[in-house]
Every structure is written in C-alpha cells, then in structure tokens.
Amino acid sequence: MLRPETCEHPCIKTAGLSVAYGSALVVEQLDLSVPMGALTALIGPNGSGKSTILRTLSGLLRPSQGAILLDGQSISRLSTREMARKVGVLSQGPAAPEGLTVRELVQQGRYPHRPLFSRWSEEDTSACDEALALTGMTEMHERQIDHLSGGQRQRAWIAMTLAQQTPVLLLDEPTTFLDLAHQIEVMELAVDLVRNRRKTIVAVLHDLNQAARYADYMIMLKAGKIVASAPPKEVMTADIIREVFDVSSTIIADPVTHTPMCIPLPNRS
Numbered sequence: 072m073l074r075p076e077t078c079e080h081p082c083i084k085t086a087g088l089s090v091a092y093g094s095a096l097v098v099e100q101l102d103l104s105v106p107m108g109a110l111t112a113l114i115g116p117n118g119s120g121k122s123t124i125l126r127t128l129s130g131l132l133r134p135s136q137g138a139i140l141l142d143g144q145s146i147s148r149l150s151t152r153e154m155a156r157k158v159g160v161l162s163q164g165p166a167a168p169e170g171l172t173v174r175e176l177v178q179q180g181r182y183p184h185r186p187l188f189s190r191w192s193e194e195d196t197s198a199c200d201e202a203l204a205l206t207g208m209t210e211m212h213e214r215q216i217d218h219l220s221g222g223q224r225q226r227a228w229i230a231m232t233l234a235q236q237t238p239v240l241l242l243d244e245p246t247t248f249l250d251l252a253h254q255i256e257v258m259e260l261a262v263d264l265v266r267n268r269r270k271t272i273v274a275v276l277h278d279l280n281q282a283a284r285y286a287d288y289m290i291m292l293k294a295g296k297i298v299a300s301a302p303p304k305e306v307m308t309a310d311i312i313r314e315v316f317d318v319s320s321t322i323i324a325d326p327v328t329h330t331p332m333c334i335p336l337p338n339r340s
Contacts, residue, residue, distance in 0.1 A: 180234030
C-alpha cells in the first residue's frame with residue numbers, strides 16, 4: 072500500500088511543463104507529482120505523452136517551458152554525471168554495440184560512480200553481481216547481447232539500470248518483449264525494490280490491470296494532460312477509463328490481490 076507520507080513529499084515534481092517536437096506540442100502546462108518511495112505507473116493511450124514525459128523527467132529531452140524538480144532541486148542545475156547518480160533510465164527499445172556481453176553492458180551502469188581513469192573496485196563488482204542476480208541473468212553474464220532473446224535482452228538492460236544504484240528508476244515499458252512469467256518477475260522485482268530497498272520507480276505501462284495490481288500510484292494521461300492521479304482504486308473507474316480510452320468497461324476486484332480490475336465491454340452499436 073502507498074504510505075501516507077509519499078504524496079505529501081513528492082520525489083519529482085513538474086510545474087507548467089511543456090514539451091514539443093519541433094512545432095508539435097506534445098505536453099502542455101503539466102503539473103505532476105511523483106510520490107517518494109512508491110511505484111508510479113504512467114498510463115494512457117498511444118500518443119498520450121507517456122514516454123515523452125518520462126524522457127523529459129530523465130533529462131533526455133529538454134522542455135520548451137516549465138521546471139522539473141528532483142528532491143526540490145531543478146534538474147537543469149545538475150550535471151549529466153550528477154543526474155546519472157540520482158536517476159536510472161531504461162529507455163524503450165535500447166540498443167547495445169555489437170559483440171557486447173551481458174556483464175559488459177551491466178558494467179556500464181557503474182560509470183557515473185567512477186572517477187575518470189579510476190580502477191574497477193570491489194564495490195563496482197558487487198553492484199553488478201547483485202544486479203545480475205536480481206534479474207536472473209547471472210548464468211548468462213558471458214553471453215553476447217545480440218545472441219539473446221528479446222526477453223533476456225530486456226532483463227540485461229534492467230540489470231544495467233540496477234547496477235547504477237540510483238534512488239530513482241524511470242522505466243519505459245519494462246515488460247516489453249517479455250512473456251507472462253517474466254512480466255510477473257519484472258513487476259515483482261519493481262515492487263521489491265520499492266518495498267525493501269526504498270527506491271522510487273516511475274514506469275510507463277500499457278496493461279491497465281497490471282498497473283493496478285502492482286503500482287501504488289497511477290497517473291492517467293490523455294493528449295499530454297493528466298486526467299487522474301491517485302492510488303489505483305481512485306483512478307480505475309469506468310468513467311475515467313471511458314474518458315481516457317473511449318471504452319466502456321466494468322470494474323471488479325482482482326480475485327487474488329483485490330485491486331481494481333478492468334473488464335472491457337463489447338462495443339455494441
């Protein structure tokens with residue numbers, strides 16, 4: 072459950088955030104708060120601005136207007152290395168150089184913590200070993216990335232992000248390419264990182280029921296604007312889903328977790 076203090080002390084805030092691609096405004100005047108120490112899901116239809124918002128929060132995209140605050144500090148004042156020590160990012164469809172092994176990829180997550188020309192430390196090795204173990208990639212650490220299945224490749228990238236050991240993780244569709252069993256593993260890993268390691272995670276997710284089952288907090292988006300932001304029980308309503316997705320539905324309790332579950336209804340004309 073979402074701890075009461077998390078909404079009172081947001082980890083990430085935006086004020087009047089606008090983001091454009093050329094002359095096309097994708098996000099306009101967005102005021103967003105991400106709870107500290109929680110798993111937040113960004114949900115919305117294609118083109119709603121989910122990935123754009125995530126990339127802007129990470130500093131990968133420059134906003135055309137507005138501010139982004141991380142623990143009360145504007146990210147515009149942070150160097151690239153400082154930002155990389157605070158925020159780990161898993162982009163959508165990342166690509167690795169040909170011939171790179173899983174361990175070599177994961178080791179790249181340690182670069183923000185290492186001074187220039189410094190030697191590899193026991194701390195670096197421990198962080199990489201832990202990241203490989205958490206993602207079930209230890210036995211594959213010598214395999215080349217381009218020889219892995221889509222699901223294995225995704226877990227290798229998640230391991231690299233974990234090796235970065237940042238308090239905040241931004242995950243853009245982390246369950247992409249994964250079969251159902253590995254989707255569950257990834258989401259349960261995210262929950263464990265929040266509950267037991269006090270991480271703050273923001274994840275772009277497409278599956279409404281998956282988001283409602285695992286997330287503490289949901290931000291429902293449409294056309295670059297927030298329609299609802301609250302714990303799942305307050306966001307997963309038939310009215311909000313109709314407004315955002317233009318789909319009629321009924322909401323029932325998940326028989327296992329008792330979280331809200333969306334059942335789409337047939338579109339009868």
